[in-house]
Amino acid sequence: MANGNSENVAPLACALMTLGAPFNPLAPGFNVEDMAHMLRLTQPKMVFCDDDNVEVVRQAVSSVFEGEIPIYVFESQRGDVKHAEDLLIPTGKEEQFMPTHLGDSHELLSMILCSSGTTGPPKGVCVTHAQTVATIGCYPTAKPATVFNFSPLYWGTGVYVLLSTFASGSTRLITRRLFSEETFFEAVEKHRANFVFMPPSYASQVLRHERTSQVDFSSLSMLAIGGSYVSEGLRDRFDRLLPNGRTYNTVGTSEVGWVATDFAKRKPGSVGTPVVNVSVKIVDDDGNDLGVGERGQVLLKGAEPFIGYYKNEEATRATIDERGFMRSGDIGYVDEEGYLYLIDREKDIFKYRGFH
Numbered sequence: 001m002a003n004g005n006s007e008n009v010a011p012l013a014c015a016l017m018t019l020g021a022p023f024n025p026l027a028p029g030f031n032v033e034d035m036a037h038m039l040r041l042t043q044p045k046m047v048f049c050d051d052d053n054v055e056v057v058r059q060a061v062s063s064v065f066e067g068e069i070p071i072y073v074f075e076s077q078r079g080d081v082k083h084a085e086d087l088l089i090p091t092g093k094e095e096q097f098m099p100t101h102l103g104d105s106h107e108l109l110s111m112i113l114c115s116s117g118t119t120g121p122p123k124g125v126c127v128t129h130a131q132t133v134a135t136i137g138c139y140p141t142a143k144p145a146t147v148f149n150f151s152p153l154y155w156g157t158g159v160y161v162l163l164s165t166f167a168s169g170s171t172r173l174i175t176r177r178l179f180s181e182e183t184f185f186e187a188v189e190k191h192r193a194n195f196v197f198m199p200p201s202y203a204s205q206v207l208r209h210e211r212t213s214q215v216d217f218s219s220l221s222m223l224a225i226g227g228s229y230v231s232e233g234l235r236d237r238f239d240r241l242l243p244n245g246r247t248y249n250t251v252g253t254s255e256v257g258w259v260a261t262d263f264a265k266r267k268p269g270s271v272g273t274p275v276v277n278v279s280v281k282i283v284d285d286d287g288n289d290l291g292v293g294e295r296g297q298v299l300l301k302g303a304e305p306f307i308g309y310y311k312n313e314e315a316t317r318a319t320i321d322e323r324g325f326m327r328s329g330d331i332g333y334v335d336e337e338g339y340l341y342l343i344d345r346e347k348d349i350f351k352y353r354g355f356h
Contacts, residue, residue: 002026002035002049002057004152005174006074008088010162012048013111013153017132020102022109024124025153028053035060037121041311042112045069048084051076105129112310113254114154124310125254131304135160135257138276139167145194145221148173148187150202156254157197157227170195181209192219197250199227200234207237221245224261226252232268248272251342255306255319255326260340270339277303280340281325282333290333295343298332299325 001023003009016023024042026035028050039047039060046069049057054073061069072084102108110132114122147170151158165172173191177183179202187193198206203225206212221244225235235247250261251271260280262272274280281299282290290296305324308316319327331344 001153002028002030002047002053003074004028004050004176005150005158006050006176007174008074008085009048009153010172010174011088012084013159013162017110017129018099020099020108020129022111024112024114025159026114027154028152030056032056032059032063034122036063038114038124039064041124047071048074050074051078054078054081105133106304107307111159113156113159115254115309123312123315126307126310128304128307131257131302131306132163134277134302134304136163136167137303138258138278139164144169144171146171146173146192146219147195148175148191148193149197150175150179150183151197156252156257160252160257161197179205181206181211185211185215188220189216194219195222195224196220197224197226200225200230201228203234203238207234212241215241217241218244222248224248224250226250226271235266251340253300253326253328256300256302259300262339267335267337267339270335270341272340273338274340279325280334287321292336293333295331295333297346298328298330298340298342300328301325 001009001013003025013023024038024044026038035056047057047061049071051073054071054076057071061071070082072087073081074084076083106128108129109126110129111127113125113127115125145168147161147165149157149161151161153159153162162172164170173187173193175183175187184196184198184206187196220242223238223242223245225247226249230249235249238247248261248263249271250258252258256278258275259278260272260274262270264273279301282294282296283299284290284296299321301324306320306326308320321327329346330342331346332340332342334340
């Protein structure tokens with residue numbers, strides 16, 4: 001699925017999960033080489049894309065497969081493509097549909113996400129159906145809300161915000177547009193978004209916009225900021241704009257999902273406490289557990305653990321320890337209240353526009 005956000009992309013993802021057909025969301029802006037790398041790895045039976053990247057997808061598909069595989073395009077007026085909307089034509093039998101039992105949900109894949117690419121080309125992150133259900137259960141929701149972000153399903157923040165709406169009966173607000181300050185303002189003023197996620201680079205641009213001080217942010221109760229380092233100064237400036245809410249520092253991984261946030265209270269420099277269904281350990285270089293305040297490698301484990309990388313046993317062995325914890329690659333510590341602090345990476349990373 002090389003798709004941006006549009007009306008029928010999320011229904012397609014939900015349908016595939018219901019059918020038990022794992023899907024691999026790709027960045028709609030991938031070039032031919034990146035697209036071909038993931039196609040070569042996952043060997044899909046069919047491909048979905050958008051009207052504006054169909055030629056890139058066609059080139060990638062032809063470079064990987066000798067035969068022809070179906071490519072379905074969303075929201076296209078072209079006459080030389082298969083239209084994804086044709087798959088959504090009612091059959092009259094929808095109410096009689098019963099999904100087939102395919103086996104153990106702890107082993108069956110719900111989706112294959114792309115790793116962040118911190119150690120090379122993206123790897124295929126295996127997410128089981130049981131892990132997907134556990135992820136939905138980690139969202140502490142009091143009442144339905146209107147949630148919004150710019151992330152397509154390629155990003156963990158895109159797919160996991162989609163899953164969060166299932167836990168609360170919330171409304172997911174989408175836009176086909178790329179990030180802009182005015183689109184964000186429209187989401188909170190016109191559509192009254194209550195929960196928004198954005199990376200700190202977006203938040204900084206919003207704060208610099210000339211109209212920001214006049215925008216009505218009264219609907220916004222939770223502004224989650226994450227994906228890279230979030231400064232205290234940025235949060236302070238945004239908090240002053242939110243009469244009925246505040247900012248939240250948040251962190252997650254493709255392998256585990258949502259990891260930590262500071263819902264209870266804000267502590268300078270901390271990404272918060274682990275969310276429900278997630279455990280955190282700090283260990284030394286030999287894998288020995290460390291105590292409060294001791295700095296070491298950050299290990300993560302969900303209630304339904306990460307099972308590995310698709311067709312990559314070497315990377316899986318290097319990432320998952322003997323207790324089933326995932327090595328995050330972060331260096332950090334936990335304080336006496338259980339708050340997690342991320343202070344370094346084991347390897348240097350250059351990050352540009354959210355990509356490693």
